[in-house]
């Protein structure tokens with residue numbers, strides 16, 4: 015579905031990613047984990063044509079997409095929920111959803127927005143308020159709703175669960191798994207809540223300093239004690255998974 | 269209305285449109301558009317050509333003036349601005365490129381003025397268009413019509429930006445181009461439309477100003493610092509702020525010159541432009557950082573009932 | 581980037597740039613020969629004077645914009661102040677010593693046209709007074725320029741990029757208007773004659789002026805090159821390239837920028853003063869932002885922002901082209917004249933086209949700025965060599 019080979023990219027003169035190769039197979043969840051500043055967000059923005067791709071190849075459905083403009087990628091069916099700036103703070107919530115459905119007809123977009131309000135009933139309350147006045151968690155929910163609305167083939171999710179209460183985070187994770195199982199959407203997600211993400215994920219990559227340090231099955235990464243404790247701050251193979259979900263992972267890169 | 273108020277209103281309406289044009293382009297494309305100078309002059313010449321060759325009132329040529337400005341805007345966008353935006357050029361480069369365009373336009377204006385003289389025997393280098401005005405309610409019509417047109421245009425723009433899907437998409441792009449792109453909004457089209465609108469506003473503003481001042485081939489070049497001063501005063505964060513800033517600059521200039529020349533004598537007239545510039549310098553000294561620090565834009569927006577988020 | 585690599589591996593940085601410079605110089609020489617052959621020596625001297633005056637002004641602009649990163653869109657202000665200082669002050673002082681009227685009436689055209697010839701006679705009599713007059717004129721121009729540079733920098737200096745540019749433009753215009761309107765100083769719209777310190781050379785006056793302006797331009801050039809390499813120059817570049825890290829490194833950004841603006845304005849004012857001495861009168865109408873802000877910008881952009889050699893070449897090429905438009909206007913642009921259009925307007929077309937073409941197709945200009953390494957040359961060479969070796973090894977495997 016999405017195949018990245020030998021990607022070098024960065025911002026201006028600063029190179030962030032080095033010879034990165036990642037594959038997100040169709041109808042599966044690919045999880046990218048790594049310490050802060052590893053370049054996970056840069057990977058996402060390179061795919062979306064925002065960061066500068068220096069060399070390398072990005073294939074989406076076997077068609078090269080590097081150098082495509084962002085809005086064309088959206089048209090091709092890639093939906094992106096950024097880590098930061100993922101809602102239009104100055105627009106009303108309704109307008110935010112309206113914009114998320116920009117590529118559909120007005121009626122379609124309305125129906126979709128209704129569906130989203132079903133999933134995230136909190137948003138109903140704030141429908142006419144501008145998104146900038148929402149709380150961090152409410153904002154993130156709106157962002158997820160906007161990403162889901164687009165009916166994508168591929169979803170890029172950058173740190174979905176950050177800012178969310180554990181219960182909501184768990185709900186969101188379930189929603190992500192449901193998207194794969196019921197809607198057949200391919201998902202590439204970056205998560206700080208590494209443990210939970212790896213549990214629902216199929217494939218996993220560990221990124222450190224702009225390079226891939228581990229690639230393989232998501233379950234297997236959970237059982238790499240050294241990598242897990244060094245970069246993700248989780249005890250590998252521990253049985254009390256529920257307890258881990260409750261507390262967000264530590265962010266230390268040392 | 270006293271005479272200074274009448275011509276002040278006319279002049280300030282024109283300045284408001286040009287300052288609004290600068291602000292609009294800046295918030296959408298990060299471009300400080302120098303070319304408003306010659307665009308404004310072109311606006312005057314379109315109106316003048318209409319009146320001089322085909323008769324009638326200047327007002328009836330305003331639609332044409334706006335269209336011509338849009339055309340100039342599109343040319344600048346596709347010929348210049350688009351490539352530089354793609355390249356993520358620095359603010360100064362964007363600004364310089366519009367200066368180059370402005371100089372090209374200026375040379376065309378000068379040649380056009382020569383041509384008018386040669387082929388039609390006109391004297392297009394010093395024109396007082398307001399002799400073609402009529403009286404309305406005992407006032408110069410321009411003092412009433414032009415503010416009304418300006419306010420009408422602003423209302424129309426406001427409706428467009430809040431009620432239509434594309435207008436909302438424009439606001440979305442202004443706020444967050446990345447997310448807008450990821451939502452499938454073609455930023456190219458947003459930039460193009462803003463050049464169309466801003467171009468039209470600039471030329472129309474020039475045609476307005478020529479109803480209060482002498483129209484010359486360098487009138488835009490002469491008043492460009494004031495247009496920028498208006499945009500800066502308005503905070504460069506919202507279109508409405510820009511328009512109000514331009515209006516305030518225009519009115520203070522006229523009011524200030526009127527009172528000061530009564531107090532100090534007519535020599536003040538030569539330094540009339542000092543008044544708005546001192547206003548601008550004061551703004552800069554008081555709010556050196558963002559100029560967004562001036563709550564002007566926000567005040568206006570509150571009036572229009574929009575709440576702002578935490579982003580500046 | 582690719583050109584850099586090439587030059588490192590086979591030519592060496594220096595040869596590469598030299599080649600480009602040499603090409604431009606050949607074009608300049610060819611054009612000059614052509615003009616000399618068709619119009620004689622006077623046109624060459626005029627070009628030389630224009631070149632030298634604008635070289636000084638454009639280099640001062642390059643100091644502010646190229647070295648420091650301040651978009652100086654108000655260059656005309658310092659030039660006009662320098663010009664008016666020379667128009668107003670030294671002549672008045674001479675008049676004072678000679679017991680002539682030196683107050684407001686000095687500038688009024690009925691008095692001025694009788695005064696200046698008298699002063700000129702004194703100047704023509706003594707080379708010492710002439711030299712003193714010249715030096716004093718330039719000194720006073722520099723002082724006034726520096727003052728205005730400081731004044732303009734006050735409200736603007738803390739601003740960023742575009743804001744800074746348009747504020748400088750506005751304040752530049754403001755001082756331009758003051759110059760145009762302050763009748764008591766230099767007669768406002770009526771040109772005031774300026775005493776002529778070169779009178780003493782009678783027949784060869786023109787030649788001497790060319791020589792003097794050239795020497796001053798050369799001094800400015802060497803001064804700026806030196807400044808560029810000095811610690812102060814390094815601070816300038818550091819601030820230009822990244823003011824955040826420069827601030828973190830303990831540089832006082834505002835004060836360094838202010839210094840740069842003050843020096844730049846003083847140099848530009850000297851340029852304006854020289855121009856006035858050469859023309860022999862200070863006509864405010866002649867000092868517009870088109871000639872003394874936008875043209876220098878076009879020169880600098882064509883030459884290469886940040887590179888003084890480039891700036892000199894850019895000025896030379898464009899001054900020649902400008903002159904050619906003027907002298908060949910009826911021969912080459914007859915078709916325009918036929919519909920009543922004065923080909924002189926093509927000057928603006930040229931200026932606009934140069935700016936646009938440079939921005940779109942050669943953003944670094946004719947002679948790109950040499951990136952002056954912060955490390956000693958030997959270290960840099962060692963590092964480059966190591967990188968090259970590493971690359972070759974990488975390619976082989």
Ligand SMILES: Nc1ncnc2c1ncn2[C@@H]1O[C@H](COP(=O)(O)OP(=O)(O)OP(=O)(O)O)[C@@H](O)[C@H]1O
Nearest residue numbers: 025028030048049050051052053054055056057097
């Ligand atoms: N717009 C930018 N311009 C310049 N450098 C950037 C930019 N965005 C990120 N960087 C740099 O690139 C590196 C990688 O950043 P990135 O945002 O990709 O990290 P990340 O893995 O997403 O980290 P986090 O887990 O904190 O979100 C960082 O060192 C960062 O400073």
Ligand SMILES: [Mg+2]
Nearest residue numbers: 054055056097
């Ligand atoms: Mg990130």
